[in-house]
Amino acid sequence: MATALGRRGAVGIVPYAATRPARSPGRPSSATIARPCQNRRPVSRHATTPATTAARAGLANDRFRPDLEGLRAVAILLVLLYHAHVPGFGGGFVGVDVFFVISGFLITGILVRDLDATGTISLGAFYARRARRLLPAAAVALVVTLLASALLLAPVEIADVARDGLAAGLYVSNIGFALQATDYLQAGQAPSPLLHFWSLSVEEQFYLLWPALLLLAARSVGRSHRVLATIMASVTVASLVASVVLTQVAAPWAFFAPVTRAWELGLGALVAVMAAGTLRLGRRTAIAAGLLGLAGIAGAGIGLNNDTPFPGVAATVPVLGSALVIAAGLGRQAGPVSRLLTVAPMRWLGRISYSLYLWHWPLIVLPAAALGASLPTYGRVVLAVVAIPIAAASQRWIEEPFRHGRWIGQAPRRTFAAAAGLMLAVGVVAVSLGALSSPASGDGRAAASSSISDAELDRAYADGLDVAIPGGTSTPSPSLAASDPPRTAPGRVPADLVPELALARDDLPRIYGDGCHLSVPETASPACVFGSVASEQVIVLFGDSHAAQWFPALERLASSHGWRLVSLTKSSCPAADVTIWSTSLKREYSECDEWRRAALERIAREHPWLVVISDSREYTLWSEGALVPAAEGGALWNGGLGRTLANLAAVAGRVVLIGDTPRSQVDPPVCLSRHPDDVLACASPQRLALDTARLAEERAVAATAHAGFVDPTAWVCPSEPCPVIVGRLLVYRDEQHLTATFARALANRLLDELR
Template structure:
């Protein structure tokens, strides 16, 4: 069974076709752990009337911690050598929490962090499941002992009598499974990252394994034929989940029942008919051999797959990924032979719970110490180039009542200044020492800017009551900015304009939710984004009620199956263009002028991370215009906006020359991540946005 579980996970991570749901191998591991640990604790409790906690934890420490720490230390060092410094420092934090077996909650919190989806995968990502298992080891003995104590109090039994009956423990584990499963189903819908990473939402799978071992006598009474059918059915359920599920599946949710029940059936069938049915297949020598190295293979396979492309300098094809998986299997064999087994079976350590615990403590301390040391050795990256002047844009306000030619001239005046600054930075080589914001601070801007920009998160459905600028006057001009996070990123520019022009500014933005009437599935929630549809209704009602003079609309252009989102459309396709026309017409019908802001170029990397690895070659992170800008898509959007009665602003010239789109302009970092603007660059462009808004208002 361990072989089935680890093969599913390894081949899934190697992106082998037909195994899009191989991640369910972790669920199989959980059921196996629940079966083995519950059985171990129950047998000891049944024999002695209690559980020797020092012996239990010593055995776990001796078995698991040395191999985990060894792989963790090597992964930390390899990350320091191969990863860009910013990404490496994040990996060091991941490695430290992994060594302490709390990385599952670190990754859970990162799931709440809006910037997380844009960050590269951690080489320690797979340690989350080890965190769940270690936390399980702390909780389960207390559960067994607590049940025994409760039985003694209620029935006034002796310690031995309290542990001799299995029925109370079955009831307790069934209650744990029911409560955990309920929590998992609820969390899977509202917060999949919570359901996926936390022990409370995974405990039901461990409890299912425990229920199998506590009911082993009933399983043994099954006829061999019935047991064989149950085993083959269970194995088929696991393989079906591996084949039919994908990363778009709402998980764990109800879907996790398939591999969990499957694993329970296979294990239960092994109690009933171990030499019949699928037991024959699982018992062959190759499967047993893979099962023996499953723990170490699980530890090695992911960092090898993540770091190998950096070592060879290009992404891995299928054959190369399979080769990397095989190499990690070879490392697992060496780890089993020279680390796991020698320490696990060494008599001086094995006979002493104290020495076993000390061994685990030393291994953990070593891994944590290496991570902390690397945080000191690998400092935050800082530009090494000469200080560069901050770009400035001098605004020339157009008096009210001027001709459209005057507004066009004002727009051309400020745009030319930005284009000159962009052109002067196109061939910048060395990151300036006075980069603003510094590379290490850029990622933190994303969440703080969106909080200040009043962006609604994935679960909120009402339009935010977020007004700034001149909110006291009843005669002031109201400007609304509407869209997803790519609308929220313009908040610094519009906020600056609202203060200067005495506007009432309303930011109506929601994560991952463009205002267009298109069906959206949430990449974060892994389900239909019903909250987006509800939010759109509230926003349109707000616009009809408040009658803003100008509505500025923009959104990301990375929606659609081609860009990793599960929607049945792609940005710029016919459905997108038609929806944009309908949206502009609908807002215009409510009495507002409409300004659609075109897309920002796609840098094709998480820019601060890329720059941290190319401090002497900024152009390595600055994409060519031909790949960063979709000229045809912009032209189609412009025509669609005009057809709906609005105005369209092609912003490409604010970011790109004819050949390149620099990611640093003067001393200003353009992108926070893989597409959102920094606060500083958004503020720099405020005069251009202001000229666009002035012209749109004048046309009305």
């Protein structure tokens, strides 16, 4: 479900932005930085070993830090304001980064003091504390969210949420969302109600590896603070470099991967090591550091936005700011920032911040998904506020009892047994929902796309054209054929719908599975030859995913007519000679320009008798180092399209431009899953589905370049309003792409236009 990651209104990704404290605050007595390991033997205060001397040097910081509760409050407030879409807080996603730094500081402080005092780290005791602290509240939130999703979401959505729930329960959801976000096919889908678990997964992965790394370092090269700081600094720098590089070339992975987030926790860890040693700031320096750090956090929360390449270099501002605020609070004299952060309301909000993080996102997302529409800002604000008392109850009656062992005790074995039980419960709920929610069309019978023959496809499509949508009117067109009466009851989802709703997302052209349709980072297309590969009659398909959707039709024609079909398509990269601003990369889409040049060279070498191109027009253009205003984009696009058509005309026997298909105003599989008895509820008025002005412009550009033009409107939208089912064929797999099955059914119509 994200995508393009974390953008308001973007899919999937939904707001890539929320996270919680890994070590969310509890009662003051239990939120100390230096709470000793449960199984640690007491060390005599008179001992004079190097380890205890070093430990004694850090005693000034072995105290409760109320300002960190306040800093958590700042972080969760930024997250809430961002997710509520409150104007002016477009960079509120940096609350994630603040939490990461706090977590790195607190956890490393505990681990280093264990090393100083005992010479080792009790991994079992550490993991048990983390499990008691985090798992119970997370498990309850997961189960409740899964059950609420089953009640509120469409059947085809529940399976996806169940999968996300299983990943969240295993703390690998960040990897899952990275995989989804890099897939352009996820565009247009609603954000997962469990998207926010990505950051919990990052922190749990940190908790799993970091103590073991410190223990290994201590045993291998020594446990002096200088050695530990050197190792931490090396990890931090390497992670920061990876973050900066990947943000430019693979933004979703840069955002979600633990490798690119480790430096944020690592910087907090460095502060902890220095604090355990001799780091002490003078009063004036501490005040300046606190003010500068808080200003950096606030400035990032206000100044950044969804178009900022992130994390990358931009993340250094809130991360360094958080480290400065933490370092400023090491002394005993409170400055203005410390006084602000320690006021009672801030401390209380920070204390419940973990539970508030867990609950606020499902509360915001699920009502909108159930309504099938985005909520206004005031609605999102109200829901965010509603999450506060729920979080307070969770903190009091779930977090605290488990954290202090009142329910399961302190012994690691009992803790691990309880943790396994909680994870098993989440897994059972997730797997059960996934199995029970696999929806089928109509009465449960479904035909697989691969099992329907071309003859059946033609018959099903012709049958559909013979019947107007219930309550609608036919759109006359000489190209529409009609034959037999309808095979399904009007108004209902056909019992033998192809593909069935549960499989609609996966009804893709084969080029999505064999590497021929390139993803955003890729620039070199493989051979990708189909049909009669030795034929001298070469046709080429060229363009973005809106060109790729025509591959099934062209492959069918190539196989039946002995053509050699070369497929050259790439996600979010039009054939038109224009430079695109990538919303996922947050920069100029240079990979698109590079791929287009190589594709044009390949086409020239192929000497095709026919080139078919098609593009989406929903792009933000980039020219001369700046975004192109929408008012100027049309002319720039038409010029680029004309150049591409002219270049192709010089090397091909014929060039044909297929206009963009009508767009559904709903997500058809989801809508039909909600309204199985009323398909008309999912149809889109032609005035909204069609962009007649753009089609007219493209027809004119094609004529000027002596290229053919095909308007697919009558094939896809044969009635008013535009249907999402024609006969027993599902038209769309999402709002803007045809199912592979439906595209294959259009092969003969397309052939008539290509001759």
